[in-house]
Amino acid sequence: MQEFIQYFFSGITNGAIYAVIAIGFSMLYNSTELINFAHGEFVMLGSMCMITFFGSMHLPLIPAIILAIVCVTAAGLLFERLAIRTVKNPEHIVLIIITVGASIFLRGLGMLIWGKDAFSIPPFSSHPPLDIHGAKLLSQSIWIILIFLLTTVGLQLFYKKTLTGKAMEANAISKRAAWIVGIPSRLMVTLAFGLSATMGAVAGVIIAPVTMCSYDMGTMIGLKGFCAAMLGGLGSLWGALIGGFLLGILEAFGVGFVSSGLKDATAFLLLLFILYVRPGGIISSADVKRF
Amino acid sequence: MMTTHAYRPLMWIISLVVACLIFVSPALAESGKPTYKIGGIFAVTGPASFLGDPEKNSLKLAVEQINKAGGIDGHMLEAVIYDTEGDPSKTVMGVSKLINKDQVIAIIGPSLTPTTLAVVPMIQKAKIPFISCAAGNKIVQPVDPWVFKTAQSDIMAVATIYDHLKSKNVKKISIITVANAFGESGKEQLLAQAPTYGLTVIQSETFGAKDTDMTAQITKIRQEKPEAIVCWGTNPGPAVLAKNIQQLGLDIPLYQSHGVASPKFIELAGSAADGIMLPTGKILIASLLPDSDTDKKVLTGYIADYEAKFKSPVSGFGGYAYDAMNILATAMKGSNGDKEKIRAGIENVKGHVGVSGVFNFSPTDHNGLGQDAFVMVKIVNGKWELLK
Amino acid sequence: MTRDRIPYAVFTLIVAAAGWYTDNPYYLQTLTFIGINTLLALGLNMLMGYAGQISLGHAAFYGIGAYGTAILTVHWHVSPWLALPGAVAAAMLVACIVGIPTLKLSGYYLGMGTLGFGMIVNILFREWSSVTGGASGFVGIPSLELGPISFSSTKNYFYLVWGFVIFSFILCHRIINSRVGRALRAIHDGEKAAAAVGVDTAKLKLQVFILSAAFSALAGFLYAHMVFFISPESFDFIASIRIVTMVVIGGMASVWGSLIGASLLTLLPEWLHAFSEFEMVVYGLILMIIMIFLPKGLTRGLLDMFERARKNK
Numbered sequence: 001m002q003e004f005i006q007y008f009f010s011g012i013t014n015g016a017i018y019a020v021i022a023i024g025f026s027m028l029y030n031s032t033e034l035i036n037f038a039h040g041e042f043v044m045l046g047s048m049c050m051i052t053f054f055g056s057m058h059l060p061l062i063p064a065i066i067l068a069i070v071c072v073t074a075a076g077l078l079f080e081r082l083a084i085r086t087v088k089n090p091e092h093i094v095l096i097i098i099t100v101g102a103s104i105f106l107r108g109l110g111m112l113i114w115g116k117d118a119f120s121i122p123p124f125s126s127h128p129p130l131d132i133h134g135a136k137l138l139s140q141s142i143w144i145i146l147i148f149l150l151t152t153v154g155l156q157l158f159y160k161k162t163l164t165g166k167a168m169e170a171n172a173i174s175k176r177a178a179w180i181v182g183i184p185s186r187l188m189v190t191l192a193f194g195l196s197a198t199m200g201a202v203a204g205v206i207i208a209p210v211t212m213c214s215y216d217m218g219t220m221i222g223l224k225g226f227c228a229a230m231l232g233g234l235g236s237l238w239g240a241l242i243g244g245f246l247l248g249i250l251e252a253f254g255v256g257f258v259s260s261g262l263k264d265a266t267a268f269l270l271l272l273f274i275l276y277v278r279p280g281g282i283i284s285s286a287d288v289k290r291f
Numbered sequence: 292m293m294t295t296h297a298y299r300p301l302m303w304i305i306s307l308v309v310a311c312l313i314f315v316s317p318a319l320a321e322s323g324k325p326t327y328k329i330g331g332i333f334a335v336t337g338p339a340s341f342l343g344d345p346e347k348n349s350l351k352l353a354v355e356q357i358n359k360a361g362g363i364d365g366h367m368l369e370a371v372i373y374d375t376e377g378d379p380s381k382t383v384m385g386v387s388k389l390i391n392k393d394q395v396i397a398i399i400g401p402s403l404t405p406t407t408l409a410v411v412p413m414i415q416k417a418k419i420p421f422i423s424c425a426a427g428n429k430i431v432q433p434v435d436p437w438v439f440k441t442a443q444s445d446i447m448a449v450a451t452i453y454d455h456l457k458s459k460n461v462k463k464i465s466i467i468t469v470a471n472a473f474g475e476s477g478k479e480q481l482l483a484q485a486p487t488y489g490l491t492v493i494q495s496e497t498f499g500a501k502d503t504d505m506t507a508q509i510t511k512i513r514q515e516k517p518e519a520i521v522c523w524g525t526n527p528g529p530a531v532l533a534k535n536i537q538q539l540g541l542d543i544p545l546y547q548s549h550g551v552a553s554p555k556f557i558e559l560a561g562s563a564a565d566g567i568m569l570p571t572g573k574i575l576i577a578s579l580l581p582d583s584d585t586d587k588k589v590l591t592g593y594i595a596d597y598e599a600k601f602k603s604p605v606s607g608f609g610g611y612a613y614d615a616m617n618i619l620a621t622a623m624k625g626s627n628g629d630k631e632k633i634r635a636g637i638e639n640v641k642g643h644v645g646v647s648g649v650f651n652f653s654p655t656d657h658n659g660l661g662q663d664a665f666v667m668v669k670i671v672n673g674k675w676e677l678l679k
Numbered sequence: 680m681t682r683d684r685i686p687y688a689v690f691t692l693i694v695a696a697a698g699w700y701t702d703n704p705y706y707l708q709t710l711t712f713i714g715i716n717t718l719l720a721l722g723l724n725m726l727m728g729y730a731g732q733i734s735l736g737h738a739a740f741y742g743i744g745a746y747g748t749a750i751l752t753v754h755w756h757v758s759p760w761l762a763l764p765g766a767v768a769a770a771m772l773v774a775c776i777v778g779i780p781t782l783k784l785s786g787y788y789l790g791m792g793t794l795g796f797g798m799i800v801n802i803l804f805r806e807w808s809s810v811t812g813g814a815s816g817f818v819g820i821p822s823l824e825l826g827p828i829s830f831s832s833t834k835n836y837f838y839l840v841w842g843f844v845i846f847s848f849i850l851c852h853r854i855i856n857s858r859v860g861r862a863l864r865a866i867h868d869g870e871k872a873a874a875a876v877g878v879d880t881a882k883l884k885l886q887v888f889i890l891s892a893a894f895s896a897l898a899g900f901l902y903a904h905m906v907f908f909i910s911p912e913s914f915d916f917i918a919s920i921r922i923v924t925m926v927v928i929g930g931m932a933s934v935w936g937s938l939i940g941a942s943l944l945t946l947l948p949e950w951l952h953a954f955s956e957f958e959m960v961v962y963g964l965i966l967m968i969i970m971i972f973l974p975k976g977l978t979r980g981l982l983d984m985f986e987r988a989r990k991n992k
Contacts, residue, residue: 098970102967103963214527227791264499405912475814
């Protein structure tokens with residue numbers, strides 16, 4: 001029982017991280033039908049900014065977090081303006097290769113700025129771990145889940161209660177119809193890019209204390225987030241949540257009950273299985289277009 | 292107006308191509324005395340850059356020192372260094388370039404076991420002295436006339452840890468290794484040598500090099516109640532493991548490999564590093580060595596020179612390339628650039644005091660290090676302490 | 680028909696001349712790598728460019744070809760020339776088994792499905808160490824011999840690889856200009872419409888998938904017997920993405936595009952060595968700039984520019 005709970009804790013901690021990254025993927029997909037392969041690099045930027053602001057400059061926690069998120073969001077907006085909007089008559093696959101190029105570029109930039117070494121920062125607070133039936137819930141895990149909940153509730157409120165959020169959602173449902181009622185679709189796309197980068201930054205900020213951060217950390221974690229988004233169903237907020245947690249928990253139990261060497265294989269096998277059974281992810285959204 | 296628009300992308304392309312061509316054109320050859328060209332090939336970027344970067348710097352440092360002392364028999368040295376990114380195909384291309392285009396007379400590197408094994412067939416064909424900086428034992432066993440290595444083998448590292456475990460009367464251990472070539476080679480040795488020391492490996496787990504959380508693996512280990520845990524990996528994974536073990540409140544002695552033997556590990560693991568024991572070359576504890584130790588002068592000299600030149604703290608890994616260059620220099624004396632003479636010369640290097648230990652090469656031993664190259668250290672309050 | 684063949688004849692001559700003229704093994708080896716990458720790009724281009732199906736896991740087939748021949752020749756002592764059909768057949772079989780359920784997916788979900796498959800195969804290469812040598816890699820793959828000709832010479836290997844490339848070019852050319860090729864383009868433009876006019880889309884997609892797996896496995900075979908060593912990281916997710924990038928940068932639905940894309944992505948890192956620390960930044964920038972200014976790939980983009988320039992005169 002104790003082990004079971006411990007695996008579960010490990011699963012939801014990783015799951016919350018995957019979910020935040022998956023939301024970033026999903027949100028962008030909703031507005032642009034684009035998968036951003038540089039998303040993992042935004043996570044990396046978030047972590048590394050946190051290292052700089054919180055770790056080296058010793059800013060207080062909250063300003064450091066805000067500053068890190070603002071920086072990465074700005075980078076996301078810049079990327080959209082310089083690399084995505086300049087393409088005329090874009091095909092999806094072309095934009096995707098641009099994001100692949102961007103991911104290499106950002107990784108190189110990260111290496112130039114922060115060097116090749118890994119860094120770590122202390123947890124946000126130094127409470128002893130919570131003890132539940134002998135299983136330990138780490139203080140940073142509580143922070144991760146808390147920030148994750150805040151983010152999702154915030155997003156939900158933004159989409160349902162604010163005019164901008166509603167406009168974004170309308171734009172995601174039908175660009176044309178939204179345009180007819182006067183929603184500036186280009187601005188909505190920019191906004192989606194910015195928000196998606198924000199999500200990446202949030203993920204980067206919350207994992208900075210649990211893991212070791214280096215310029216090349218983004219690829220693998222971005223990939224996991226992408227899997228989570230696909231697993232749940234692209235374009236759906238709830239899908240991203242379910243996908244993220246499912247992937248995290250699967251991995252943890254994969255380690256516990258199968259083998260740690262095959263944990264990724266277990267997760268991917270199940271993913272293939274789910275895709276075969278439900279070809280649109282767990283929460284199937286509208287038909288996903290081809291490349 | 293129309294035409295300028297149509298041409299704009301073309302201009303971009305042309306300027307790009309021109310830029311590429313400029314960089315392709317070989318660097319202007321220096322006139323004067325004939326120089327010896329030494330090839331260096333390291334994982335300067337990519338996941339193994341913690342090895343490749345100090346190795347590149349150390350090679351440069353060694354070459355500079357040798358040239359300052361008048362070169363080898365009056366010949367100056369020139370290092371040509373390429374990056375492998377830890378990728379076997381890139382390494383093959385790089386070594387091919389070194390042999391065929393730059394026409395080097397010896398090659399130092401690569402940093403990793405797979406990339407080394409990938410180029411060994413080319414070395415055999417080209418018949419060129421080759422000193423690898425990778426740890427894997429497969430590189431020099433079986434011995435190939437042209438292939439040498441300066442990094443300590445896993446065999447010795449495992450033996451050093453197991454010696455220590457035996458002295459503590461430990462019987463049951465769990466091992467956890469990183470899922471790459473370094474971890475796999477360590478796992479192989481850990482499993483193979485355990486019976487000799489009366490140890491039983493009751494459990495063997497792995498973790499991914501980029502894993503962010505290892506509590507699941509630790510939970511599994513906790514169930515088995517081993518007397519000690521041996522972790523085999525390179526930064527940052529083992530630091531995550533150490534942190535997680537501390538957070539879960541596990542009270543089992545943790546041993547790490549020489550793969551984390553750098554100040555970076557203590558920085559990453561923070562207070563979780565306390566109490567961890569690991570085997571390392573003497574470089575980490577150079578200042579703790581008694582003045583009578585033969586290695587001390589070489590070590591402190593290397594550390595001072597490295598830190599002065601590159602303004603960054605030294606790690607034990609750069610020493611592999613530094614030793615390789617100095618051993619090569621010894622072998623090159625009087626060889627007049629003849630590759631066979633250099634090769635035979637390396638086999639005759641005896642008692643060379645290097646950063647990683649004392650090298651005694653022979654036609655059957657192409658690594659040259661004994662087990663005395665390793666010492667056990669313990670981390671106490673963020674400082675290295677020599678055990679026993 | 681004969682006019683069709685002229686480019687291929689010219690190309691064969693160019694290859695022969697390049698082989699005859701180049702003596703430095705380094706340049707020959709670079710050109711050989713381009714040939715291997717061209718095979719990879721060509722295989723994926725058939726799938727992506729002509730049939731409109733994405734695959735983010737093609738390095739798996741590349742790996743199956745390489746590990747297939749390694750296992751057959753080293754463990755089972757089979758002659759490499761028998762291992763070639765063996766390895767290719769293995770890749771085709773796997774493609775068939777995986778393709779049947781996966782190709783029902785479309786768009787990003789197909790991308791995800793193939794990506795997952797690629798990851799699983801890569802983990803197998805790494806974890807099944809008793810057979811594949813694990814993460815440390817597989818050593819001791821023999822060199823190819825054919826009677827008195829030894830392909831351990833760089834020049835002979837160059838001719839061998841480019842012989843396969845030219846053969847594949849002609850094969851692809853014939854497929855594209857056949858009934859099958861037209862049906863493929865119909866699928867690319869609209870799967871439902873293609874089905875409505877009587878194209879068996881599921882079967883055709885599967886066939887192309889298997890064909891492209893076969894090309895990748897052939898490339899894997901050639902890679903293994905060139906380097907004599909293979910390890911899992913040559914066939915990982917990043918390798919798959921690199922193949923996709925070659926196809927798109929070169930130009931989709933173009934045989935020559937595969938050649939150009941493969942050449943660029945093989946040569947670029949070699950050229951960029953001079954930038955040392957800045958290499959990654961410059962490499963990423965070049966990829967982005969090419970795609971931003973030539974979204975149809977280098978082949979089509981340069982041709983378009985050429986034509987526009989002529990018209991404007």
